[in-house]
Amino acid sequence: MKHLIWMVASLLLFRAANAQEKLPVIVPYNYQDIRDLYLDTSNHHTALRQILHEDTSALYNAPEEGRKRSWFHRKLFNEHLIEIREKDFNVFIDFLPDFQIGKTKDGSRTTWLNTRGAMVQGNIGKKFYFESTFFENQGKFPLYLDQYIRKNDIVPGQGGIKDYSEGKAFDFNYATALLSYTPNKYLNITAGYGQNFIGDGYRSLILSDITFSYPYLKITGNLGNVQYTAMWAQFMDKHSKDYATAYNDLGFYKKWGVFHFLDWNVSKRLTIGLFDAVIWPDADSSGRKRGFDWSYMNPIIFLRPAEFSQGSSDNALIGANAKFKLFPKTTIYGQLVLDEFKLKEVFGGKGWWANKQSAQLGFRSFDLFKVNKLDLQGEFNVVRPYTYSYRSTLINYEHYNQSLAHPLGANFWEVLGIATYRYKRWYGRGQIMYAKYGEDPDAKTNFGRDISKPYTNRPKEYGVWVGQGIKTDYLYAQGTVAYVLNPKYNLRVEASLAARKVSNELGKNTDLIFSFGLRSTFRQFYYDF
Structure with missing residues (x-):
């Protein structure tokens, strides 16, 4: 298990046990496009977000009217760039551009992005699916993102950087891949290199897709109303690059x-999910190699007892995810994560520092005011100080200098709303977010927001509350309008306007960013932090 193989694939959605047997439901990897699963009268497993772009196993016969169009018209508006359709297999190949240009508030800073990507996806029969993408990028970002990138040595969600254009811009690349095998309706095995997401919200406090790609192996079983997933993954700690060089000269x-998620459709309206995870180092601080711990290979255990029985100090978390269909077109959802938990301290009301918990509550409402495809989502998230952190970045809940959960880290609360509207090939999206968090006054002091800092640097044991430190107000709003040229690979013309304001006792920073471009990305990148 030197490298955890290339990995990942499809969480396949099935109806409840009393429904007729169906082929897996494969939906686009775009959180807006899962609306039909929430509107269905059956209660689908929606918490494990899907990653397949298209049901490639369905053979395609274009209508005669469509075939009369020119090759250029069909490729630009309706078809993949290259389509190989045979009785036993299909292969689709697309060029994925992301060309953007923009201006910041007073026009003093021009931003741009030059991305050339490619995607290959296909199937062999109805049991085997594969996909691979690669993106080469150069870009110049708004000032707040530029500062973040230089500090963390990474473009959010998209890998490490090299200076470009005499240090004024960045060169970076990233890739994803997956292999998925579904031998029967009960089992799916996925090996991949990419991201995963657990939850029904815009954010996930359990496991989010905001990070750079990582290798993983995932096994998903479906039996009646229950879906169970076990996943093993390998992460990188860029903070410890000096130690890593001394350790093995093999990179970071x-x-x-290891992650377990049990999702149970209690009824057509209620779903409850249970989650646990353990993060452990590849070697200890003295450089002694540990590698993959085979005691965590059992796919059907709760990990905290196993971790405790090993006498280890591995980083364990447990959590829950739930959703309830309140009305036919409105679903409420929530999450709870426990990083540390002592019942006496939680109910003691003294704000013990190791009460490390996070919670989420939100809703999705579809066809608002009876307007077809006008959807609204609202969400509240709160994360106590020091949650997801540990004594060292060698074992904290982080990959490639980014949290595996929320982009704000910890020690904050936020409320956000997202409205979307689709009409034919037009798409509009508006988002507003407000957060309060506590910043650190210097590099050494740790009030609990930066999960890469060791919690041993905390200034006090009790009286630890959300927002402690330098109290900061954060406001972010963005509006986007797009026209989808080709839904097969999400090619669209898009215009966006974003406003951002951060203020505390040290000062105030405001940003107003306009961008316009030709885009074809399936992934969503999170710049709202």
Whole structure:
């Protein structure tokens, strides 16, 4: 298990046990496009976000009217760039551009992005699916993103950087891949290199897709109303690059993670999910190699007892995810994560520092005011100080200098709303977010927001509350309008306007960013932090 193989694939959605047997439901990897699963009268497993772009196993016969169009018209508006359709297999190949240009508030800074990507996806029969993408990028970002990138040595969600254009811009690349095998209706095995997401919200406090790609192996079983997933992954710690060089001269220091998620459709309206995870280092601080711990290979255990029985100090989390269909077109959802938990301290009301928990509550409402495809989502998230952090970045809940959960880290609360509207090939999206968090006054002091800092640097044991430190107000709003040229690979013309304001006792920073471009990305990148 040197490298955890290339990995990942499809969480396949089935109806409840009393429904007729169906082929897996494969939906686009775009959180807006899962609306039909929430509107269905059956209660689908929606918490494990899907990653397949298209049901490639369905053979395609274009209508005669469509075939009369020119090759250029069909490729630009209706078809993949290259389509190989045979009785036993299909292969689709697309060029994925992301060309953007923009201006910041007073026009003093021009931003741009030059991305050339490619995607290959296909199937062999109805049991085997594969996909691979690669993106080469150069870009110049708004000032707040530029500062973040230089500080963390990474473009959010998209890998490490090299200076470009005499240090005024960045050169970076990233890739994803997956292999998926579904031998029967009960089992799916996925090996991949990419991201995963657990939850029904815009954010996930359990496991989010905001990070750079990582290798993983995932096994998903479906039996009646129950879906169970076990996943093993390998992460990188860029903070410890000096130690990693001394350790093995093989790149960044590695750490491992194992995740279990049990999702139960209690009824057609209620779903409850249970989650646990353990992160452990590839080697200890003295450089002694540990590697993959085979005691965590059992796919059907709760990990905290196993971790405790090993006498280890591995980083364990447990959590829950739930959703309830309140009305036919409105679903409420929530999450709870426990990083540390002592019942006496939680109910003691003294704000013990190791009460490390996070919670989420939100809703999705579809066809608002009876307007077809006018959807609204609202969400509240709160994360206590020091949650997801540990004594060292060798074992914290982080990959490639980004949290595996929320982009704000910890020690904050936020409320956000997202409205979307689709009409034929037009798409509009508006988002507003407000957050309060506590910043650190200097590099050494740790009030609990920066999960890469060791929690041993905390200034006090009790009286630890959300927002402690330098109290900061954060406001972010963005509006986007797009026209989808080709839904097969999400090619669209898009215009966006974003406003951002951060203020505390040290000062105030405001940003107003306009961008316009030709885009074809399936992934969503999170710049709202």
